[in-house]
Amino acid sequence: MNLFTHFREQIAGLIDELSAAGELPDGLDLGRLTVEPPRDPSHGDITTNAAMLLAKPAQKKPRDIAALLAAKVESLDGVTGVEIAGPGFINMRLSDDFWHARLRDVLDAGVAYGDSAMGQGNKVNVEYVSANPTGPMHVGHARGAVFGDALAALLDKAGYDVTREYYINDAGSQVDVLARSLHLRYCEALGEDIGAIPEGLYPGDYLVPAGQALAQRDADKWKTVDEADWLPPLREFAIDAMMNLIKEDLALLGVKHSRFTSEKDLVAAGKVDEALAFLKDQGLIYEGVLDPPKGKLPDDWEEREQTLFKATQFGDDVDRPVMKSDGSWTYFATDMAYHLDKYRRGYADMIDVWGADHGGYVKRMQAAIKALTGGEGTLDVKLCQMVSLMDNGEPVKMSKRSGTFVTLRDVVDKVGKDVVRFIMLTRKNDAGLEFDFAKVTEQSRDNPVFYVQYAHARVNSVMRMAAEELGPDTVKDDAVHGANLGRLCDPSELHLIKLMNQWPRIVESAADAHEPHRIAFYLGDLAGEFHGLWNKGKESKSLRFIIADDTELTLARLAMIRGVANVIGSGLKVFGVTPVEEMR
RNA sequence: GCGCCCGUAGCUCAGUAGGAUAGAGCACCAGAUUCCUAAUCUGGGGGUCGUGAGUUCGAAUCUCGCCGGGCGCACCA
Numbered sequence: 001m002n003l004f005t006h007f008r009e010q011i012a013g014l015i016d017e018l019s020a021a022g023e024l025p026d027g028l029d030l031g032r033l034t035v036e037p038p039r040d041p042s043h044g045d046i047t048t049n050a051a052m053l054l055a056k057p058a059q060k061k062p063r064d065i066a067a068l069l070a071a072k073v074e075s076l077d078g079v080t081g082v083e084i085a086g087p088g089f090i091n092m093r094l095s096d097d098f099w100h101a102r103l104r105d106v107l108d109a110g111v112a113y114g115d116s117a118m119g120q121g122n123k124v125n126v127e128y129v130s131a132n133p134t135g136p137m138h139v140g141h142a143r144g145a146v147f148g149d150a151l152a153a154l155l156d157k158a159g160y161d162v163t164r165e166y167y168i169n170d171a172g173s174q175v176d177v178l179a180r181s182l183h184l185r186y187c188e189a190l191g192e193d194i195g196a197i198p199e200g201l202y203p204g205d206y207l208v209p210a211g212q213a214l215a216q217r218d219a220d221k222w223k224t225v226d227e228a229d230w231l232p233p234l235r236e237f238a239i240d241a242m243m244n245l246i247k248e249d250l251a252l253l254g255v256k257h258s259r260f261t262s263e264k265d266l267v268a269a270g271k272v273d274e275a276l277a278f279l280k281d282q283g284l285i286y287e288g289v290l291d292p293p294k295g296k297l298p299d300d301w302e303e304r305e306q307t308l309f310k311a312t313q314f315g316d317d318v319d320r321p322v323m324k325s326d327g328s329w330t331y332f333a334t335d336m337a338y339h340l341d342k343y344r345r346g347y348a349d350m351i352d353v354w355g356a357d358h359g360g361y362v363k364r365m366q367a368a369i370k371a372l373t374g375g376e377g378t379l380d381v382k383l384c385q386m387v388s389l390m391d392n393g394e395p396v397k398m399s400k401r402s403g404t405f406v407t408l409r410d411v412v413d414k415v416g417k418d419v420v421r422f423i424m425l426t427r428k429n430d431a432g433l434e435f436d437f438a439k440v441t442e443q444s445r446d447n448p449v450f451y452v453q454y455a456h457a458r459v460n461s462v463m464r465m466a467a468e469e470l471g472p473d474t475v476k477d478d479a480v481h482g483a484n485l486g487r488l489c490d491p492s493e494l495h496l497i498k499l500m501n502q503w504p505r506i507v508e509s510a511a512d513a514h515e516p517h518r519i520a521f522y523l524g525d526l527a528g529e530f531h532g533l534w535n536k537g538k539e540s541k542s543l544r545f546i547i548a549d550d551t552e553l554t555l556a557r558l559a560m561i562r563g564v565a566n567v568i569g570s571g572l573k574v575f576g577v578t579p580v581e582e583m584r
Numbered sequence: 585g586c587g588c589c590c591g592u593a594g595c596u597c598a599g600u601a602g603g604a605u606a607g608a609g610c611a612c613c614a615g616a617u618u619c620c621u622a623a624u625c626u627g628g629g630g631g632u633c634g635u636g637a638g639u640u641c642g643a644a645u646c647u648c649g650c651c652g653g654g655c656g657c658a659c660c661a
Contacts, residue, residue, distance in 0.1 A: 032601080039604070049603065052641070062641075086604045087641060132661065172661055290658055294585040298658075306659070317587060317657090324659045331661050359588055360656035383589075385654085427597080430589060432654080434596085443623060446596090446610055450623095458622080465621055502600095509600050521598060525608085538620060546621065583622075 001105060002116065002504035004046065007076070007092075008035040011048055014072045023068055024058050037502065044083065044091035045498065051088035062088030096494060100485040103497045106563040107481055111570045114507040119160030125347035126152040129250065129257070130167040133242040134178045135204050137249040137408040140355065143433065144384045145408075146424040146576075148353040149255045150516040151382070153574045158511035163347065164257045167338060170239045171263040172331060177201060178242065179235035183222065185211025186234070190220055210241040252412045253420065254576045263334050266341065272329050275337040275372065276322060284310045284371055290318060309336075314367035332361075336368045343369075343377045351514060356383045356430065380514055384429050390436040415441055418577045422449040425575055426520045443583075448524050452568060455527035456579045458534065459565040466546050466558055474551060480562055483555035490543060492533050493560060499529050500567050507574075516574070523571045530564045 012033060018024040030053075038047040051066035058065060066084040073090060074082050078098035083091045106113050128148020131141050152164045169175075181202040188194045189212040197203040214222075214237055222230040243260075250256070266272065279285050288308050292301055308319040309332075322333035342350055350369070354361070362381045369379045389396040389406055396406060412420055414437060423440050426448055427433045443450050466475045488494065502522070510518040537544035545557040569579045 034601085034603090036600075036603095039599095039606090043604075047603090052603080055641075089604065169661060174661065293657055301658075304659075308658095321658060326659085330659070335661095356589080356655060358656085358661085361661095362588070383655090385589085431597085432590095445623095448609095454623080462621060469621095505600080512601080515600095518598090518600075521608090524598095528608085534621075535625060538617090538625070541620095544621070 001102075002508065003102060003501055004035045004037075004505050005508075007046055007048075008033060010076050011035060011050055011069070011073065014069060014076075015050065015054070017072065018068055024054065024060075024065070028054060028057055036505075037498075038089070038091060041495070041498075043085060043089070044081070045094045047089050047091045049089065051084075051090060055088070066090050096489060097486070099494055099497045099501075100488065102501045103485055103488070103560060103563050106500050106566055107559060110566055111573055113566055113570050114503045115157055115159070116504060116508050116511070117159045118508050118511065119155060119158050121159065121161050122349065123163070123346050124155050124160045124349045124351065125163045125165055125342050125345075126155070126351045126353070127165045127167055127342075128152075128353035129246075129255070130169065131246060132169050132174055133239045133246060134174055134202060135242060136206050136245050139387050139389060139406050139408060139411050139435070141249075142253060142408045142411065142420060143387050143424045143429075144353045144355060145250060145253055145255045146421045147382065147384055147429055147516065149253075150421070150425055150519075150575050151351065151353070151514060153576065154507070154511050154516050154519070157507055157574055160511075163259055165342070166257040166260045168239070168243065168260055168262045168264075169331075171267050171329075171334060175235050175239055176231065178238045179231050180227075182207055182210055182214065182234050182238040182241075183227075183230060186214045186222065187211075189215035190223065206245065207238075207241075210238060213241070249408045252409060252417065254417050261338065261341070263338065266334060266337055267329065271341055272334050272337040275340045276333065278340070279309060279336075279371060282371070284313065285322065286310065288319065290321075309333075309364075309368065309371075311364050311367040314370040316363045316367040320364045332364060332368075335365065336372060339365070339369055339377075339379070340372045343373050348373070348377050350377065350379045352379060352381045353429075354381055354383055356385045359383050382429050382514060385427075385432045387424070387433045387435050390434055390438075392438040393436065396437070411435075418453075419449050421575055422452070422520065422577050425516050428515065428517050448520060449577075451531075452523045452527045452572070453577075453580050454583055455530045456565050456568045456572070457581060457583045458531070459561045460581045462545050462561060463558065466554060469546055469548060470551060470554065475555070475558060480555055480558045483559040484552055485556055485559060487553045487556040488560055492536060492543070493557070496529050496533060496560065496564065499526055500563055503567050503570065519571050519574055523568060526564065526567060530561070 012030050015024065015028060015030065019026050019028065032053055033048065033050055035046055035048045038044055050069055051062040054060075054065050055062040063084060066088045070082045070084055070090055073079060073092060078094045079092050080095045081093035085091050109115070126148055128151075129141060129145045131137055137145070149164070152162045156162045177200065181197070184194050184197065184201065185207045188208070214234070222234065276285060286308055287305055289303055289305050290308070292303075304325070306321045307323040309322050311320045312318060320332055321330055322336075324330055339350065352365070362383075365381065366379050369377045389411075419440050423435055424433065439447060440449060441447075443454075445451060463475065488497065506518060506522045510516060533543070534545070545554070545561060547554050547557075565579070572579045
């Protein structure tokens, strides 16, 4: 249970009672009513803004309302003390028993702790990665991939019905370039000396195996025909090969999609014509001439009549072209069709994860969603900023010679999937991220991956130690689970339990804001609190987890740290990071 | 020129649908620690939250102007 929403409901009920008794007006708007932990723990366990909120509509002083409410709040289950403070905060203290019961919740739920019904099973579509199928993934892609994957897992935990989608951009001119590049490698595989890769084609040697495979399958079949004949089949072959490459890379990162949608297929199925016809019917498509952009003019600017979508009618800055001069659809046109398709598949709520360099594209896409869904659909675009690779503070040099940057595979091979995933989630998505090979593998306090992993491992270490000292029969799982939690009465122990109980609230707020990084910070805090308590045991032996001559207390403390491991495990599961049992 | 994002301690960053005295880590300073459960611990200094106004009981958070940085700006994706 999320105790904050629990008490919010309770307090809302008390307000209704006061209304019914005529002490407060009827029909009060409680939409902004909050119950949250006070910033300063000395103020109590939970606090509400109810009195301040109701002061104006009730035409009473906040403190007077607080006094009315406080008298009722005192009788709520679990509440042991109520204070009115500051401008009218109602601060509540909860009994130790209440907190012990909440630790029981954590133990009972295991890693499912924090699961929420907030999403009410509503469908959400998260589209992420969607890298062009023209080569392997580089580190830049990794951030979007991990972010999208974690966001999807987070929404899933928060009770949404999530689809993880990948949009394959296999219809534009870039895949034609890919096909030509493959043809060259194919000729090479057949023994031809291809020399240097011409400008404008993909030079990466990742196409070599694809060329060989094609040569093996089709022999010299494509050497004697015109480009117009070999291009489409080679394009398809190349896209398949590249998508396999990308899927392998994603698998290394532990990233899985539940659906892949092909741009080419959308076009072939007439979805673009359909979407455009839909807009045209509403008079939102017209032939027109755009003003040249202000500021520096592109070299090849020419005034030209184009087919435009009235994006300005939906909040965009200019109307946007939907057709290229060669008569094919612009990327925007197919993307509109794609989003309409998602909407028609039942996803009124869509989230797209893009690179920050696509930021200029957000407004038009949101304008399109408004037009296409009659305002029913929503699109939240999460922009991921650059990752700068460092090693001991020095920027890592990218080798452009081979046509590749540092690949995702390189990084995963070097530091492991778990480190990549966790670090990618330690910054807000729209903030730049520094990824320092030396720092992320360091075993120290300031490496968040290590610090959190170590907390989880340390719990297991203590468990093993306890089994040695007290005997494996004494510390069996069900003994720990059935521990007398009433023995946990040190303030630092209760504080740890309280912190664990913030987890459901963290899940909901992070899911609501689409910000998985909040989990990283929370896990860091929880790990810090746990390590801190462990350290206290060094100074005062009475606070050690294992007390040789007090099995009951030991079991209670083992239950407490098992709870910590549950919550960390629950958080790491959202991140797709393996909770380790042991540090090496 | 226009749009979007960003500006919080010396550094790297948090700050939860506006909430009480703005936080953490690192760095710095001062102590403790030949102890144990596995990678030290405790305390301290340090801020006009870029800036100027506005909204209200209350603003780091919302609105507008300015300053500074990043990204983008017709027919690429």
